[in-house]
Amino acid sequence: MANKNARPPLAKKKSPVVRALLIIGGAIAAVAVLGIVGFTTGTVLEENNAFCTSCHTVPENTYVDRANVVLANVNAPVADLATSHFHVAATKGATTNCISCHRGSSSLGDRAQTLALALKDTVTFISGKADPTIEKPTIAEPVLVNTACIGCHEKTLLTVNGNATHFHNLLSATAALIASGKPLISTSGRGRIRNESGKQSTLTCTDCHSAHMTQNISDPLASKLKLVDKTAAQKACDACHKESNQRSQSIDRLLSGRGGDDDD
Ligand code: HEC
Ligand code: HEC
Ligand code: HEC
Numbered sequence: 001m002a003n004k005n006a007r008p009p010l011a012k013k014k015s016p017v018v019r020a021l022l023i024i025g026g027a028i029a030a031v032a033v034l035g036i037v038g039f040t041t042g043t044v045l046e047e048n049n050a051f052c053t054s055c056h057t058v059p060e061n062t063y064v065d066r067a068n069v070v071l072a073n074v075n076a077p078v079a080d081l082a083t084s085h086f087h088v089a090a091t092k093g094a095t096t097n098c099i100s101c102h103r104g105s106s107s108l109g110d111r112a113q114t115l116a117l118a119l120k121d122t123v124t125f126i127s128g129k130a131d132p133t134i135e136k137p138t139i140a141e142p143v144l145v146n147t148a149c150i151g152c153h154e155k156t157l158l159t160v161n162g163n164a165t166h167f168h169n170l171l172s173a174t175a176a177l178i179a180s181g182k183p184l185i186s187t188s189g190r191g192r193i194r195n196e197s198g199k200q201s202t203l204t205c206t207d208c209h210s211a212h213m214t215q216n217i218s219d220p221l222a223s224k225l226k227l228v229d230k231t232a233a234q235k236a237c238d239a240c241h242k243e244s245n246q247r248s249q250s251i252d253r254l255l256s257g258r259g260g261d262d263d264d
């Protein structure tokens with residue numbers, strides 16, 4: 001079972017030979033990623049999760065290990081949101097790779113940004129200065145991951161159902177989708193986004209949804225939380241409520257259906 005307690009032991013110092021091989025491998029990989037194999041199309045290497053672990057070794061290979069556990073056994077517990085995406089892939093035939101969330105959209109701009117990040121990371125790798133800590137709360141360039149979430153989850157953002165969806169509906173990502181002509185999806189006739197202040201929140205997906213942080217799957221509301229990082233999300237709820245002069249509301253209360261309701 002892949003969870004925090006079952007984390008592999010910390011990396012031992014690699015021998016110079018292994019290190020040299022890794023550097024050569026990394027350099028070849030970087031060259032391949034950075035052009036030869038194509039700028040606009042995804043590269044074969046990048047699609048392969050094992051490619052990521054050629055540099056992201058112990059303990060970061062934990063992420064791929066967690067994925068492999070649910071790919072091999074769909075009944076295995078799912079510890080984090082990224083793993084849940086591999087679980088969906090195993091049960092519903094959807095395709096998820098590590099890169100699915102880490103390359104943004106298929107736009108040229110995102111492609112260039114992904115490759116630039118890969119180059120920078122390769123240089124860091126070769127210099128031996130990589131920080132292998134896992135479950136880091138923040139990353140240097142969160143834009144790509146957030147763009148990826150939005151690309152696959154337009155439907156969730158555009159679905160309007162009062163309190164049950166307001167924290168998605170009031171995000172600037174949702175406003176951008178609406179501005180691009182995407183229709184709102186109304187449930188139970190509530191087809192209007194309530195936004196009295198007229199402001200959109202600058203909160204991003206990863207303010208509430210951590211992808212690799214293990215979540216408490218024995219939380220009584222786990223099935224409703226859907227691996228949301230409750231501590232981080234509660235802070236995000238409170239920040240927006242403060243901005244909108246609303247009092248603080250607990251996630252537990254909202255998700256257990258006691259969070260008040262509305263009539264539009
Ligand atoms: C050539 C070696 C190499 C390969 C291959 C590689 N990475 Fe990295 N990656 C690094 C290094 C070095 C860093 C810098 C962060 C650190 O200190 O560990 C990094 C950082 C990252 C970050 C953090 C970016 C940020 O904004 O802070 C993500 C996410 C990431 N890698 C995902 C991946 C994924 C997914 C793959 C496979 C598609 C992959 N990497 C393949 C070396 C590599
Ligand atoms: C559901 C989308 C998603 C998938 C799938 C995913 N990641 Fe991530 N990844 C993220 C997000 C979001 C972050 C930012 C940190 C966080 O929220 O946990 C991140 C951060 C990272 C980081 C840097 C921070 C850290 O904790 O080390 C690395 C390295 C990384 N991912 C590698 C991988 C690898 C390897 C895979 C494949 C097993 C993978 N990711 C699959 C979304 C994803
Ligand atoms: C390649 C497409 C893709 C990407 C990228 C992606 N998702 Fe998903 N996500 C899915 C699919 C498919 C499901 C399963 C939906 C279903 O079962 O109906 C899912 C499920 C979820 C769930 C429900 C999880 C559960 O256990 O019930 C959440 C929450 C979620 N995604 C958030 C995110 C966030 C946040 C990101 C970005 C870090 C992201 N997704 C990136 C395709 C994607």
Ligand code: HEC
Nearest residue numbers: 149150153156167173203204205208224225228233236237
């Ligand atoms: C303020 C916190 C917050 C932010 C910001 C946020 N979410 Fe969520 N999200 C939640 C909560 C709480 C849930 C679980 C309850 C639910 O399903 O509505 C959730 C559930 C989801 C689900 C699962 C829905 C389902 O029916 O299975 C998806 C997909 C999702 N979010 C995508 C996103 C994306 C994409 C973004 C960024 C544009 C985002 N979220 C931003 C709090 C947030």
Ligand code: HEC
Nearest residue numbers: 167170194201236237240244246249250251254259260261
């Ligand atoms: C983007 C800003 C924003 C975010 C994020 C947000 N809220 Fe709200 N919330 C509001 C606003 C504005 C209202 C009041 C106006 C309305 O009813 O739509 C509200 C109303 C509510 C209400 C109804 C209160 C009442 O008196 O009936 C509940 C419950 C609630 N929010 C819970 C939450 C929870 C829990 C979260 C985090 C998962 C959250 N909100 C995240 C802006 C936000």
